[in-house]
Amino acid sequence: MSKYNSLKFLKETKARISHICDGCGEEIKKSEIYYPESIGRVNAPGIKLKKFCYKCSKKLLNEKITN
Numbered sequence: 001m002s003k004y005n006s007l008k009f010l011k012e013t014k015a016r017i018s019h020i021c022d023g024c025g026e027e028i029k030k031s032e033i034y035y036p037e038s039i040g041r042v043n044a045p046g047i048k049l050k051k052f053c054y055k056c057s058k059k060l061l062n063e064k065i066t067n
């Protein structure tokens, strides 16, 4: 699992359907910008990728910088 965690990044995406943010639980509405985790071209069945709203993605990115 950890070998995939290092490959994860947040990919800016326009919502085609509504989603629930995995950070705060708020709804991401259709056509809003949100940030799903992505591992690029790696095919990893069973891996759980989270989705984050704009606010939570900024928080996560700030944490990464300050750590």
Ligand SMILES: [Zn+2]
Pocket (backbone or CB within 6 Å): 021, 022, 023, 024, 025, 026, 052, 053, 054, 055, 056
């Ligand atoms: Zn959120």
